[in-house]
Amino acid sequence: MTELASTNALRATMGEYYRALADAALRKTAPVAWCTSVGPAELLRALGFAVHYPENHAAMIGAARTANRYLPLAHAQGYSQDICSYLTSDIGAYLAGESPLKAYGLERAPAPDVLVFNTNQCRDVRDWFEWYGRELHVPVVGVHSPRAIDDVTEGDIDSVTRQLESLVAPLEQVAGTRLDDARLMAAMRASRDSARLWGACLETASARPAPLTFFDGSVHMGPAVVLRGSDDAAAYYRTLLAELEQRVENRVAAVPGETLRLYWDGMPVWGRLRALSTMFAEFHTSVVASTYCNSWAFSDLDPAEPWRSVARASLELFISRSEAPKERYIARMVEFYDVDGVIFHDCRTCPNNSNTRYGMPGRLTERVGIPTLVLDGDVNDLRCFSDEQARTNIEGFVEQLTDARGAAAPRGAR
Amino acid sequence: MSYYAGVDSGSWTTKAAVIDGEGHVLGTAVTRSGADLAAAAERAYATALANSGRTRDDIEAVWSTGFGRNTIPFADGSRTELDCHGRGVAHYVKGPLVVIDIGGQDAKVIRLDAAGHRLSHRMNRKCAAGTGSFLDEISLRLGIDIGELNALGRGATESLELSSFCTVFAGTELLTLIRGGKRPADLAMAAYRSLVKRIVAMDVLEGRIVATGGVVAYHPIMVELIGAACRGEVVVPPHPQEMGAFGAALAALAACEAHDTSDTAELVQP
Numbered sequence: 001m002t003e004l005a006s007t008n009a010l011r012a013t014m015g016e017y018y019r020a021l022a023d024a025a026l027r028k029t030a031p032v033a034w035c036t037s038v039g040p041a042e043l044l045r046a047l048g049f050a051v052h053y054p055e056n057h058a059a060m061i062g063a064a065r066t067a068n069r070y071l072p073l074a075h076a077q078g079y080s081q082d083i084c085s086y087l088t089s090d091i092g093a094y095l096a097g098e099s100p101l102k103a104y105g106l107e108r109a110p111a112p113d114v115l116v117f118n119t120n121q122c123r124d125v126r127d128w129f130e131w132y133g134r135e136l137h138v139p140v141v142g143v144h145s146p147r148a149i150d151d152v153t154e155g156d157i158d159s160v161t162r163q164l165e166s167l168v169a170p171l172e173q174v175a176g177t178r179l180d181d182a183r184l185m186a187a188m189r190a191s192r193d194s195a196r197l198w199g200a201c202l203e204t205a206s207a208r209p210a211p212l213t214f215f216d217g218s219v220h221m222g223p224a225v226v227l228r229g230s231d232d233a234a235a236y237y238r239t240l241l242a243e244l245e246q247r248v249e250n251r252v253a254a255v256p257g258e259t260l261r262l263y264w265d266g267m268p269v270w271g272r273l274r275a276l277s278t279m280f281a282e283f284h285t286s287v288v289a290s291t292y293c294n295s296w297a298f299s300d301l302d303p304a305e306p307w308r309s310v311a312r313a314s315l316e317l318f319i320s321r322s323e324a325p326k327e328r329y330i331a332r333m334v335e336f337y338d339v340d341g342v343i344f345h346d347c348r349t350c351p352n353n354s355n356t357r358y359g360m361p362g363r364l365t366e367r368v369g370i371p372t373l374v375l376d377g378d379v380n381d382l383r384c385f386s387d388e389q390a391r392t393n394i395e396g397f398v399e400q401l402t403d404a405r406g407a408a409a410p411r412g413a414r
Numbered sequence: 415m416s417y418y419a420g421v422d423s424g425s426w427t428t429k430a431a432v433i434d435g436e437g438h439v440l441g442t443a444v445t446r447s448g449a450d451l452a453a454a455a456e457r458a459y460a461t462a463l464a465n466s467g468r469t470r471d472d473i474e475a476v477w478s479t480g481f482g483r484n485t486i487p488f489a490d491g492s493r494t495e496l497d498c499h500g501r502g503v504a505h506y507v508k509g510p511l512v513v514i515d516i517g518g519q520d521a522k523v524i525r526l527d528a529a530g531h532r533l534s535h536r537m538n539r540k541c542a543a544g545t546g547s548f549l550d551e552i553s554l555r556l557g558i559d560i561g562e563l564n565a566l567g568r569g570a571t572e573s574l575e576l577s578s579f580c581t582v583f584a585g586t587e588l589l590t591l592i593r594g595g596k597r598p599a600d601l602a603m604a605a606y607r608s609l610v611k612r613i614v615a616m617d618v619l620e621g622r623i624v625a626t627g628g629v630v631a632y633h634p635i636m637v638e639l640i641g642a643a644c645r646g647e648v649v650v651p652p653h654p655q656e657m658g659a660f661g662a663a664l665a666a667l668a669a670c671e672a673h674d675t676s677d678t679a680e681l682v683q684p
Binding site: 393395 | 520531
């Protein structure tokens with residue numbers, strides 16, 4: 001694997017964000033809001049909140065492979081092992097009094113003044129936030145979004161727009177300030193610029209060889225998630241995009257000797273991100289794109305129409321849609337990135353981000369003739385992931401695709 | 415004449431096969447895998463060689479497969495068991511076909527096209543239900559040796575259901591039925607039917623179906639039940655338990671032939 005030089009800038013950007021968050025929580029430099037990953041971050045930024053994203057926190061727990069220490073603590077509270085392991089590992093970490101943000105001086109996730117959700121991705125985010133709302137006696141507000149949408153209608157947008165507008169008064173009260181239109185427009189512009197640059201970074205992977213992989217993307221998407229509404233995200237993605245474009249020009253491959261190209265649908269397996277990245281590289285297979293990383297490339301935010309454009313963006317997202325548009329989307333990605341196969345991660349505790357359960361892999365194969373593989377696993381609960389089974393499944397898939405091309409076997413004679 | 419070998423390092427047993435250059439099986443062996451996979455592979459290979467009447471010096475190449483495929487020091491190459499079971503079956507049965515392989519720790523459904531190329535595969539989830547381990551657990555509950563289960567099931571007269579998805583829960587269900595005075599023969603048959611239900615749920619099983627693996631080799635009743643569930647005949651090729659090892663030996667043969675061809679091709683290039 002070829003490491004990206006921008007990783008140092010990424011560390012600096014993310015470190016700055018976490019330090020500001022710690023300052024807000026510990027020195028009370030700003031009110032703290034918790035927000036779901038596609039919640040109304042621009043509104044919160046414009047009101048001066050430091051914004052913490054529990055999904056990002058949970059992903060850090062997963063990547064640190066500490067989730068399985070925390071999960072039993074949440075299960076013991078009556079939160080099932082079959083529900084979102086982001087939720088259960090994050091609450092478990094709170095109950096254990098631990099946080100991966102310790103390096104930034106936070107013993108626990110930063111204490112919130114308000115919790116803001118959007119259910120466009122799942123119901124679990126609301127249940128997650130309501131647990132904290134009860135535990136910490138903090139108000140919980142949010143958007144109850146339509147889900148499984150075929151075509152986004154004006155009615156859907158009206159509904160979400162009204163709900164977003166209705167959040168302003170209670171959030172102003174918590175923030176102790178009035179919403180300033182100029183600040184909201186600036187936050188919208190920052191989000192739009194960041195999203196467009198992030199989208200452009202991801203699209204460089206359509207080149208052969210691809211300059212970045214899904215595994216790189218899962219790490220480098222951090223600013224697109226946690227720095228929405230801040231100019232810092234766009235600044236970082238200008239650096240990353242320049243490096244990726246240079247790689248394309250010089251034909252530098254993220255996976256040296258790229259032979260096969262795959263698309264990944266579903267959540268990452270955070271505790272195995274490095275191991276899977278290494279395994280695919282060993283097979284000269286580049287996982288060039290994913291639904292997951294693309295989910296933060298919503299570039300149609302319009303500062304002139306903040307509420308409606310945020311509403312539209314949150315509804316048009318892949319995860320908010322029904323099977324048919326999701327299938328069409330993946331088919332477009334298969335064509336755009338010119339991949340040889342699609343891996344669907346069936347994430348045990350995340351049904352909303354597992355597109356395997358209503359026959360999509362088979363339909364996609366019929367629709368565009370692309371081979372698919374379903375990989376059982378989980379985003380954070382490593383008890384649901386078998387290294388041996390995953391390796392055999394992936395290696396077998398690579399053998400199948402390689403043989404179909406009439407090329408040499410992936411391992412071949414030693 | 416050149417000879418080739420394959421070793422299938424499985425979760426419960428390690429299998430080995432020795433073949434000639436035309437894919438004829440000259441000798442096979444099966445041994446328990448235990449904790450030392452390399453030692454088990456060595457034992458299986460030595461026994462298969464002895465059974466084939468060949469020595470190590472006669473063997474052009476040995477390839478490995480199975481979950482322990484990367485731990486066998488004397489292997490010249492490896493392929494997954496998905497490849498080797500498909501490759502082995504395609505040697506005996508013309509495609510398109512569906513291969514059902516039921517091993518000790520996993521179950522696989524592999525689709526092959528008319529030329530024997532793999533189209534897709536499915537593996538069981540990370541769970542014992544649907545694998546040979548399930549039958550071991552049931553035998554334990556019934557207090558019999560696993561080798562007696564097939565004969566016991568043949569004596570079934572009453573159709574009982576084990577409805578649970580989970581091996582542990584199925585064991586509990588079994589105890590309930592035992593307490594209810596149900597006959598061990600009927601319980602054994604219920605266990606087989608439960609296993610078959612898990613297998614047929616893995617993929618659409620249509621067309622020519624071939625069954626391989628240790629479970630099929632030692633529990634022929636499973637073949638009949640799969641056939642009944644799929645409303646068709648299920649073909650069991652020779653040496654079903656050693657099919658992975660046979661496929662690995664064929665992979666060794668193919669690799670050597672490809673190497674020879676490429677050498678020749680180089681010679682005739684202008």
